[in-house]
Amino acid sequence: xxxxxxLKSLDEFxxxxxxxxxxxxxxxxxxxxxxxxxxxxxxxARLEKGxxxxxxxxxxxxxxxxxxxxxxxxxxxxxxxxxxxxEIGLGxxxxxxxxx
Numbered sequence: 001x002x003x004x005x006x007l008k009s010l011d012e013f014x015x016x017x018x019x020x021x022x023x024x025x026x027x028x029x030x031x032x033x034x035x036x037x038x039x040x041x042x043x044x045a046r047l048e049k050g051x052x053x054x055x056x057x058x059x060x061x062x063x064x065x066x067x068x069x070x071x072x073x074x075x076x077x078x079x080x081x082x083x084x085x086x087e088i089g090l091g092x093x094x095x096x097x098x099x100x
Contacts, residue, residue, distance in 0.1 A: 014026075017029075035073050039071045039073045040071075042070060042085060043071040045090050045092060046067075046089075049091070051090075053068055056089045059089040060081075060085045060089030062084075067085075082094065
């Protein structure tokens with residue numbers, strides 16, 4: 001007799017916890033997750049460059065606390081500031097897209 005696995009895919013888990021796409025709870029989760037991913041991407045890029053938060057902040061004209069808050073999803077970042085962090089601070093290029 002074959003045992004049923006209790007394992008779920010990530011999509012199944014998210015749908016179970018936050019509902020189907022389009023519901024208020026799910027949309028709130030998706031928005032917060034995007035902000036979280038942005039912080040992680042900045043942190044990963046900074047670490048790949050071998051920079052501290054303080055060094056990054058100094059290069060792009062902000063402070064260490066602000067960089068920390070962005071990386072830890074405590075503070076939302078303005079687009080112009082994000083552009084400075086990526087382009088001036090990290091020496092990268094910011095790509096944006098709109099999806100429907």
